[in-house]
Amino acid sequence: MLEKLKQYRLGVAILALVLIASGLIIHKLIAPTLAANLVQGSGRMDGDLINLNAKYAGRISTLNIQEGQHVELGQNIAVLASEEYEAQKAQIEAQISARTQELNAKETELEIASKTIPETLSKAKDNLSIKQHQRTELDKNIASQTSILAQDKHDLERMKNLFEHNLIEKRQVETAALKFQTSGDLLAGLQQKREQLSLAINVANSELIEATAHQKTLRALEQGIEALKSSLKALEASKTQIEAILHEMILRSSVNGVVVEKIANQGEVIGAGSVVATLLDPNSLYLKIFVDTKQNGNLQVGNDAVIFLDGKPNEPIQAKVVRIEQKAEFTPKEVSVPSDRIQRVFALHVKPLSPQPTLKLGIPAVGVVSMDGKGLPKSLNNVPE
CATH class of the missing domain: 2.40.50.100 (RNA polymerase II/Efflux pump adaptor protein, barrel-sandwich hybrid domain)
Incomplete structure (x- = not known):
């Protein structure tokens, strides 16, 4: 009885193996094939890496x-x-602060000088003009007094002559002499005053020359301010450069x-x-597949395509061919193509129409390209292995 049971179990096992093998053979015989307008390839998701x-x-x-x-x-x-760039920035900021204070002081000095120097010059001109006018008037007085003195001298000599002839009293001679003496003293005083006025004119003229020279001080201050502004611009440019470095x-x-x-x-x-x-920018992800030289002639950039992931065979990802390599290469080892291994192939970049969260760099995938935009499969089960 036990022996018959063993033979029965063995027979069942053999029958099961035969059925499984038959199923595999039938599956192989009826396995799906791609339409003539479709091209299939497997590869891994790739993308543009950003360093x-x-x-x-x-x-x-x-x-x-x-x-x-x-x-x-x-x-x-x-x-x-x-620390080096931070120290450079601190140094430049200190220089900018010092230059700014110096510029403010120079501008204040220029503001004061712009008012005082022209006023001093105007006063110097007026003072010299007044002194010269006074001397002109004094010269007139001296000339008049010189004439009076000459007349008094003439009168004195005439009185002396009359006195010698006993025609007048001595008192009249003394009066003429006193008048002549007074006129002489007055002329001497006017001449002395003229000398003093001439010295004052020389001083006023020196003051005018000095005030005129101070006009150049204004120009020097203006040039100094412009130089400080240029220096500040250079320092600000250096600060901007350091800040740009620190920003980077x-x-x-x-x-x-x-x-x-x-x-x-x-x-x-x-x-x-x-x-x-x-x-990695997810928008740059694409599937890189390979096609043989026969298929490449019928493909072009812009062809419609779908991408399948092994884990989601019934969720095709809409895509397009965005690049076809212009140079053929030998089939990479990790890629399977239905043709012989030594045949040269072309690489295609198949890119999703929109970013897909399920796609990651390096993940394996299958791509199917339609040469006429028709017949793209809806499931990975419809794509031959």
């Missing part, structure tokens, strides 16, 4: 990312610290994307051009 690198050397004081993290456009990724020390994401690889770590000193992280 986030440092423009200037520095120590990473802050690093805000991890691999796989989503980042926004403009988001701070890392902050580099540089903050590394920001250039895309809305994901961190593929974090290369540097917080606290490390990196050189100019060193890569801190690698980012």
Whole structure:
């Protein structure tokens, strides 16, 4: 009885194997085939990687990312610290402050001088003019007094002559002599006053020359102010340059994307051009497949396509051919094509029409391209393996 049971079980197992093998053969015989207008290929999702690198050397004081993290456009990724640039900025700001104070002082000095110097010049001119006018009037008085003195002298001599002939009294001679003496003293006083006035004119003339020379001081002050302004502009430009460098020390994401690889770590000193992280823009993801030379002649950029993921065989991702390599290459080892291995193939880039959260860099996928825009499969089950 036991022996018969063993033979029965063996027979059932053999029958099951035969049925399974028959099913596989039938499946193979009726496996789906692609229409003549479709081209199939398998590959991995690829994309344009973006290296986030440092423009200037520095120590990473802050690093805000991890691999796989989503980042926004403009988001701070890392902050580099540089005491040298900070010291340069502080030095320039101190120089700007000193130059600004000097400029303010010069402008105040110019404002005062612009009022006082022209006024001093005007006073010097007026003073000299008055002194010259006074001397002119004094010269007239001296000339008049000289005539009077000459007349008094003539009168005195005439009185003396009359007195010698006993025609007049001595008292009249003494009166004429006193008048002559008074006129002489008055003329001497006028002449002395003229000398003093001439000295005053010389002084006034010197003051006028000095006041005129001070006009050049105004020009010198104006030139000094312009020089200070130019110096301030140069310092402001240097400050702007340092601030631009410090701005570049903050590394920001250039895309809305994901961190593929974090290369540097917080606290490390990196050189100019060193890569801190690698980012990926999901909009740049594409599937790279290969087609043989026979199929390539019928394909073109813009052909409709679909992409299938193994995990979601019934969810085709609408796509288009965005690039066809112009140079053929031998079939890569990791790619299977229905033709012989040594046949040369062309690479196609098949890009989704819109970003897909399910697509990631390096994930395997199957792409099907339609050469006429028709007949694209709805399921991966309709695509031959």
